[in-house]
Amino acid sequence: MKELKYALFTGCTAKESTPEQMMSTLAVAKKLGIELVELTEASCCGASHLQDYDDFLSLVLNARNIAYAEKHGLTMVTICNTCQLNTAMTKHRLDHNAELKAKVNAKLGEVGLEYKGTSQITHFLYAIIDDFGLDKIKEMVVKPLSQFNIAPFYGCHNIRPSELQNETHKNPENAYKPTSLDDLIIACGGASVDYVEKNKCCGFHAELQAPHTAAVLTGNAVAGAMDANADWMVTPCPLCHLKLDTQTHHASIAIGREVSLPVLHMQQMVGLALGCTPSELGLKHHVTPVNFI
């Protein structure tokens, strides 16, 4: 098989509040023989908030990031659902609107760049499922997670809106019944648990503006996973991770019930199954301790 190579858009949290996400991404890529070229020039994607203030600026910055992936001639891989949404949505809007694309390119031209639309954009979750292959991952598992009930938490911005799913993925998944993360859990030898909140919102984006709403959503998500007998949760989104891992105190107060579960990044789960060490995966960087290893 041709060696897989992607342009890695790390996003901001991987450099700041979720160092373990960066470590585990690199560890898993190494195990799978996937080459990642980091886009060190990339800016923040605006996290779905910059566009509320200045939509055009958000488009220009995201188009710039994609332009660097295009320069490498590579598919851009993201490791954050919100980076994925903002980048893929920028691509969608520019590829479907020649006038807007020309306006954005007029700005990019000032710094010698051009957005062409030649690079695809995919989340690392789908890169390893679609391009590397679940069967191959399954063959490489050395430490099957067979003693664990694992609750998948998909994160809104990977699964909605489905028009982006349909454009980006070979096997687009349905927002009302997503399967990718469940499939990955099973490939790693674990048991995936079903619960209502697995495709719902964690509340992250409203945490400062609407703290009660955000805390209830976090509480419901963790409570749903606990009631489904999960030993821990897993998510492809570092923002969901931050919310579910660090905010359970507020969430417990908001829903009137003590809730807490270890929450792993998707890459950490795969890494454990592939035999990476806890330190390679940064398991000590969790606020809710990863107490089962």
Next chain:
Amino acid sequence: MDALQSQSVTFKVFRFNEETDYLPYYNTYTLNVTHEEVVLDILNRIKWDHDGSLSYRRSCRHGICGICSIKINGKAILACKSRLFDLIDIFGTDLVIEPLSTKRVIKDLIIDKKDFWEKHAHVDPYLVSEIDEKPTAEHTVFPHQLEQLMEADYCIQCGACHYSCPAVEINELYIGPAAFAAAYRFTADVRDEGGMDRLHTVNQEAQGVWDCVKCMECAEVCPKEVNPIEKITKLHNMIFEHGIAKNNVATRHAVGFAHSITKHGLLDEGELVRYSEGNFGVLKHVPVAMKMFSKGKIVLPWNMPKADKLDEIRKLVKSSSTAKF
């Protein structure tokens, strides 16, 4: 003609009568359904062939009156527009039929949409304009002006987005995606003069657009492709454009991204929280921040990473900025 395909499906149907029942319950029916049938056909068959007391709303049967919206396995749909075979593709052959909101049931699948209509009324969902009683010419709206509505006028008030919105579910003040789409629809209309009032309404804390959790469910669920969150973003933009953005945690949170990107290329997470909350408000985040710091999750200001080619990013921020705060 294609042969009629059929398969056996089990339907669990939500039942509750507020006048006689203490608790809701479910009735189960196993029916053979064909590839031509929509959900409304099944509701009619259950009512006509099995239990005449099943209550649901139906009218136009053409996806335009918006009255037959219900939920199938948690997904809000128009019963008259959703093919059974499409739903089987997603959920398999065990389907749960429920009202849009189980909290608001009057009988079976019929809910009280009072909150929905009140929130609509709150944004003045009509053209506000001084009408000349004896006009001498037509009021022409040009195609490019009509395009500004961005299909917000396709909304049929079915409530699918409203009763799927997690913020509506938790915060009873929150106006919600359907009424926001209506607020945008009339504010973007060139004939309308009530825009500023509407923008002030949707700019209020707790009830307004700032409480959107950005889950994208309203865009996903809408049976008419109105894409309410796109209109919510537009309302955010209009609030800044018209200079009525208040100086509060929500607006500073949006603006803070531009500041951070100018300074570092990346988001400075700690500074964003401080800038958004203010020097006093930020204190409530200290306990969580301490825990995060002890786990190596906080980057101190002097170690803040920067994007390469930061000059290029700054140049673009300067030349491409279109908003002021």
